[in-house]
Amino acid sequence: MKCEIIAVGTELLLGEIVNTDAQAISQGLAELGINVYFETVCGDNPERLRSVLEIAKGRADIIVTTGGLGPTADDLTKETIAAAFGKQLELHQPSMDRLLQHFKGRTMTPNNEKQAWLPQGCFVLDNDWGTAPGCAFEAEGCVVVMLPGPPSECVNMFRQRAMPYLAKLSGGTICSRYIRVFGMGESEMESKLTHQMQTWRNPTAAPYAKEGECLVRVTAMAETEEKARAMTEPALEELRAILGDVVYGVDVDSLEQVVVQEMTARGLTLAAAESCTGGLLGKRVTDIPGASACFLGGVVSYSNQAKQDLLGVKKETLEQFGAVSEQVACQMAEGVRRAMGADVGVSTTGVAGPGGSEQKPAGLVYIGLSTKEGTRAVRILKPNQSRDRVRRLASSTALDLIRRYVQGLSE
Amino acid sequence: MKCEIIAVGTELLLGEIVNTDAQAISQGLAELGINVYFETVCGDNPERLRSVLEIAKGRADIIVTTGGLGPTADDLTKETIAAAFGKQLELHQPSMDRLLQHFKGRTMTPNNEKQAWLPQGCFVLDNDWGTAPGCAFEAEGCVVVMLPGPPSECVNMFRQRAMPYLAKLSGGTICSRYIRVFGMGESEMESKLTHQMQTWRNPTAAPYAKEGECLVRVTAMAETEEKARAMTEPALEELRAILGDVVYGVDVDSLEQVVVQEMTARGLTLAAAESCTGGLLGKRVTDIPGASACFLGGVVSYSNQAKQDLLGVKKETLEQFGAVSEQVACQMAEGVRRAMGADVGVSTTGVAGPGGSEQKPAGLVYIGLSTKEGTRAVRILKPNQSRDRVRRLASSTALDLIRRYVQGLSE
Numbered sequence: 001m002k003c004e005i006i007a008v009g010t011e012l013l014l015g016e017i018v019n020t021d022a023q024a025i026s027q028g029l030a031e032l033g034i035n036v037y038f039e040t041v042c043g044d045n046p047e048r049l050r051s052v053l054e055i056a057k058g059r060a061d062i063i064v065t066t067g068g069l070g071p072t073a074d075d076l077t078k079e080t081i082a083a084a085f086g087k088q089l090e091l092h093q094p095s096m097d098r099l100l101q102h103f104k105g106r107t108m109t110p111n112n113e114k115q116a117w118l119p120q121g122c123f124v125l126d127n128d129w130g131t132a133p134g135c136a137f138e139a140e141g142c143v144v145v146m147l148p149g150p151p152s153e154c155v156n157m158f159r160q161r162a163m164p165y166l167a168k169l170s171g172g173t174i175c176s177r178y179i180r181v182f183g184m185g186e187s188e189m190e191s192k193l194t195h196q197m198q199t200w201r202n203p204t205a206a207p208y209a210k211e212g213e214c215l216v217r218v219t220a221m222a223e224t225e226e227k228a229r230a231m232t233e234p235a236l237e238e239l240r241a242i243l244g245d246v247v248y249g250v251d252v253d254s255l256e257q258v259v260v261q262e263m264t265a266r267g268l269t270l271a272a273a274e275s276c277t278g279g280l281l282g283k284r285v286t287d288i289p290g291a292s293a294c295f296l297g298g299v300v301s302y303s304n305q306a307k308q309d310l311l312g313v314k315k316e317t318l319e320q321f322g323a324v325s326e327q328v329a330c331q332m333a334e335g336v337r338r339a340m341g342a343d344v345g346v347s348t349t350g351v352a353g354p355g356g357s358e359q360k361p362a363g364l365v366y367i368g369l370s371t372k373e374g375t376r377a378v379r380i381l382k383p384n385q386s387r388d389r390v391r392r393l394a395s396s397t398a399l400d401l402i403r404r405y406v407q408g409l410s411e
Numbered sequence: 412m413k414c415e416i417i418a419v420g421t422e423l424l425l426g427e428i429v430n431t432d433a434q435a436i437s438q439g440l441a442e443l444g445i446n447v448y449f450e451t452v453c454g455d456n457p458e459r460l461r462s463v464l465e466i467a468k469g470r471a472d473i474i475v476t477t478g479g480l481g482p483t484a485d486d487l488t489k490e491t492i493a494a495a496f497g498k499q500l501e502l503h504q505p506s507m508d509r510l511l512q513h514f515k516g517r518t519m520t521p522n523n524e525k526q527a528w529l530p531q532g533c534f535v536l537d538n539d540w541g542t543a544p545g546c547a548f549e550a551e552g553c554v555v556v557m558l559p560g561p562p563s564e565c566v567n568m569f570r571q572r573a574m575p576y577l578a579k580l581s582g583g584t585i586c587s588r589y590i591r592v593f594g595m596g597e598s599e600m601e602s603k604l605t606h607q608m609q610t611w612r613n614p615t616a617a618p619y620a621k622e623g624e625c626l627v628r629v630t631a632m633a634e635t636e637e638k639a640r641a642m643t644e645p646a647l648e649e650l651r652a653i654l655g656d657v658v659y660g661v662d663v664d665s666l667e668q669v670v671v672q673e674m675t676a677r678g679l680t681l682a683a684a685e686s687c688t689g690g691l692l693g694k695r696v697t698d699i700p701g702a703s704a705c706f707l708g709g710v711v712s713y714s715n716q717a718k719q720d721l722l723g724v725k726k727e728t729l730e731q732f733g734a735v736s737e738q739v740a741c742q743m744a745e746g747v748r749r750a751m752g753a754d755v756g757v758s759t760t761g762v763a764g765p766g767g768s769e770q771k772p773a774g775l776v777y778i779g780l781s782t783k784e785g786t787r788a789v790r791i792l793k794p795n796q797s798r799d800r801v802r803r804l805a806s807s808t809a810l811d812l813i814r815r816y817v818q819g820l821s822e
Contacts, residue, residue: 013447015437016619019430022452026426036424037459041433041450048448055466208427272711274690278697279683282690282711289765289798291689297713299721300683300693306708306751310721340717354700387700 001170003029003036004060006052008067008077009149010043021066021147024155028163031176031204031219034062044074053084063142064162067149069132071111078135078146082119085139089117092124095133102131125161129153136165143169164225172221175228177251179239181214182400184246189214192242196235203235212393213255216243245409248400255399256284262406263294263344270402271340272298273311273332275323276350276365281395296340301332311335324349324360326368329377333368345370346402347377348394352387362387365394369401412581414440414447415471417463419478419488420560421454432477432558435566439574442587442615442630445473455485464495474553475573478560480543482522488557489546493530496550500528503535506544513542536572540564547576554580575636583632586639590650592625593666593811594657600625603653607646614646623804624666627654656820659811666810667695673817674705674755681813682751683709684722684743686734687761687776692806707751712743722746735760735771737779740788744779756781757813758788759805763798773798776805780812 005022012019022039029036038059042048049068056063068077082089096116099108115132118124125134125145130153136145145162147154167173181189186209190197193216196205203220216239220231240247249258263270272281278300285295299310304323307313313331321327329349337345350365363382368375380397382390404410416433423430433450440447449470453459460479467474479488493500507527510519526543529535536545536556541564547556556576558568578584592600597620601608604627607616614631627650631642651658660669674681683692689711696706710721715734718724723746724739732738740760748756757780764773774793779786791808793801815821 012434013437013450014441015434015439018434019450023423023426023429026424028426030425037454037456038463039424039430039452043448045448051470052449059462272690274693276697277694278702278706279685279690279693279695279709279711280697282685282713283688283694283802284690286687286689286691286711286713286763286802287799289763292713295689295713297717297721298690298711300690300697300709300711302693302697302703302706302708303751310708310710310750339721340714352697352700388698391694391697 001034001061002059003034003062003064004056005036005039006049006056006063006065007039007041007149008044008049008065009041010074012041013043020151021149021154024151025064025066025158028158029064029166031174031217032163032166032170032221034166044068044076046076046080049077049080050084053081057084057140057142061142062145062166064145064147064158066147066154069115069134069146069148071109071115071131073111078117078119081144081146085119085137085142085144087119087121087137087139090120092116092118092133095124098126098133099131123165125157125165127153127157129156134161136162167221172223173225173228174219174221175225175232176217176219177232177236179216179218179236179243179247180249180252181216181243181246182248182255182396184214184243186214189216189243193239196239200235203232205235205239212389212396245404245407248403254284255396255403257288259399259402259406260285260288260291260294262403264290266406268294268343268406269296269341270294270344270346271296271336271342272398273336273345273347273368274298274300275302275307275332275348276352277348277391277395277398278302280391281346281348281398284395284399296342299336299339307332311339322360324351324364324366326366326377326379329366329368330370330375333370333377334375337370343371344402344405346398348398350390350394352390352394353385354387363390365390365397367394367398367401369405371405412445412472413470414445414473414475415467416447416450417460417467417474417476418450418452418560419455419460419476420452421485423452424454431562432560432565435562436475436477436569439569440475440577442585442628443574443577443581443632445577455479455487457487457491460488460491461495464492468495468551468553472553473556473577475556475558475569477558477565480526480545480557480559482520482526482542484522489528489530492555492557496530496548496553496555498530498532498548498550501531503527503529503544506535509537509544510542534576536568536576538564538568540567545572547573578632583634584636584639585630585632586636586643587628587630588643588647589662590627590629590647590654590658591660591663592627592654592657593659593807595625595654597625600627600654604650607650611646614643616646616650623800623807656815656818659814665695666807666814668699670810670813670817671696671699671702671705673814675701677817679705679754679817680707680752681705681755681757682707682747682753683809684747684756684758684779685709685711686713686718686743686759687763688759688802688806688809689713691802692757692759692809695806695810707753710747710750718743722750733771735762735775735777737777737788737790740777740779741781741786744781744788745786748781754782755813755816757809759809761801761805763801763805764796765798774801776801776808778805778809778812780816782816
């Protein structure tokens with residue numbers, strides 16, 4: 001089956017927003033094994049949308065549209081598509097009831113009602129993330145799926161409403177699971193998983209790189225979601241066994257989420273002393289709601305004076321080894337652990353760049369970890385990387401070091 | 412003139428990357444006053460690209476393509492476009508010389524040479540950001556511009572090579588300037604600038620909202636870039652006069668950049684005490700290379716104990732007013748200023764959410780500022796916003812408070 005994605009919205013053509021809807025839909029269709037050969041963007045203009053639909057009819061079995069389902073006068077996707085496929089719009093009472101419920105206690109203007117008018121005989125895709133319902137129908141040998149444009153609505157509607165509908169057409173439902181990895185490069189991961197990637201058909205395994213981390217998506221298709229999910233289990237087990245303890249979680253969002261969960265579950269507390277990351281590590285930990293259960297706080301010791309005054313780093317150590325050194329990283333981690341009365345102290349000190357010297361080049365970072373078992377530091381060196389990437393990687397390395405300590409793994 | 416953007420790349424159709432190239436090109440074309448009616452994505456497949464080109468020829472005066480100019484076997488855009496317009500490829504010796512220079516001291520494999528073969532008679536767009544040159548030509552009533560796909564190359568090539576080429580076709584070159592604003596909403600800004608937005612033709616003024624801030628883009632077109640730039644000056648002056656001191660800079664990147672520049676220029680030092688932002692404020696300041704010239708560091712006092720131990724916040728104040736209060740914000744700012752020996756101390760304490768109480772709802776944040784002139788705090792309340800947005804806004808408010816103090820403006 002060949003699919004074409006049509007995004008409708010003048011704001012896309014003006015470059016006001018980027019077409020993330022198309023990306024999310026493309027990913028989901030790839031999981032379903034449906035090929036996307038073309039993607040088109042056109043404005044909120046009925047004639048041009050009509051011409052785009054005629055072209056798509058001739059080269060696609062499935063057409064997925066985004067945008068133009070809302071209440072305003074320029075939202076004309078539904079009307080234009082219905083006309084292109086010779087269909088009338090009719091009032092869909094359950095959708096009208098949902099709208100009335102949504103506007104309960106407020107005035108619902110008449111233009112909002114038009115969102116409940118849908119092509120006759122269509123399958124309605126309820127919108128739990130906004131007001132405009134989506135819909136799907138088959139006509140003239142094509143499957144047409146219409147989704148709202150705002151990304152938060154579109155992506156949820158696509159994954160939770162449209163994907164099950166499309167999977168049923170091909171006789172199943174799908175389940176995707178994600179293995180998250182830190183500390184192994186994408187190419188190394190791919191070489192370890194070549195066999196699974198190339199030979200698995202259901203479930204499939206697909207690797208991705210994302211912000212200095214890697215993940216593997218495992219997707220299974222079966223008659224029911226439960227069966228599909230059950231099929232992913234042995235696959236996840238096999239992949240975890242191959243990848244080992246670089247796997248920091250399955251179906252989790254981030255390293256910081258795992259750190260907060262695992263420390264909170266064990267009743268452990270954390271404090272951070274940051275130099276080159278300048279607050280990024282604390283920021284990432286406190287991105288997680290409920291981080292206060294384990295995170296006491298930290299010190300951003302950007303200046304050497306702050307390292308001495310607030311963390312007790314020794315002046316002689318700074319003079320002898322420099323601020324960017326294993327010794328200072330260890331004293332920073334110990335110092336913040338002591339100052340905050342935390343179970344675990346972590347530290348970063350490095351050269352984020354640009355700039356740096358021959359002995360201390362940009363990309364050199366030491367990460368310290370202090371616990372009741374002792375204090376140690378690891379060294380990372382990532383030359384020719386942007387300041388952003390060095391800082392991101394330093395904070396990720398610190399988080400992974402905490403994760404490994406908490407889980408009782410070797411360094 | 413009507414333009415169609417064609418992005419070539421199977422990775423787009425698989426959803427592996429998002430089509431940021433199309434957004435950047437759309438924005439630039441809008442600045443040039445060129446309408447984009449359609450955008451298309453197709454894979455690295457000559458037949459399908461050929462069919463897309465035939466459709467574009469029939470509905471566009473300008474075709475801009477991205478992707479498929481590289482050295483690998485599936486990079487076939489140039490060959491396919493040349494064939495579609497009846498052109499041969501010929502060796503462009505200056506591009507070959509650039510390639511040889513690029514690979515100096517390393518082996519250049521034969522497939523790299525193909526990057527120097529370009530459609531006969533084309534205008535070559537030199538690539539200073541990668542190896543594959545772009546090119547442009549006119550044929551069959553169409554202007555065709557080809558750009559490489561990697562975003563860092565594509566965006567620079569488009570703005571610095573293709574836009575001057577396209578501007579010349581319409582008899583000029585363009586210059587865009589950006590006014591950055593914090594502390595005024597997009598709709599208020601639009602209502603203040605309605606006259607300029609609607610009546611100005613050259614230069615034009617266009618407002619944008621971006622991550623809780625606003626900006627106005629002023630674009631002028633003239634025979635030379637110097638003349639275009641000169642035309643933007645009175646426009647910038649007029650807009651600044653209307654907007655007042657919410658304007659934090661022209662042609663600057665961010666609030667943090669302005670804060671670091673202005674403090675460094677005045678020899679002032681900064682320290683930050685962060686509760687609800689958890690390190691984000693320090694992270695943003697230290698995003699700026701050279702931040703160490705003014706930023707001494709800070710304390711992330713997520714727990715009340717840390718507020719007392721490291722910042723000297725009084726136990727009674729915490730008990731009487733709570734951690735999220737004007738009083739605690741002031742004591743935090745004073746405390747960090749004293750602990751770090753800084754000229755300016757800034758603090759954040761608030762409820763980032765989700766959660767919160769009736770008295771202290773999610774979105775309530777106090778920002779403290781302590782200087783030699785005294786200490787004060789401002790209150791912001793942004794209910795119904797995500798944790799991310801509350802934290803981002805709190806850190807922006809803190810940065811703007813510092814900016815206003817340093818520039819001698821009223822609160």
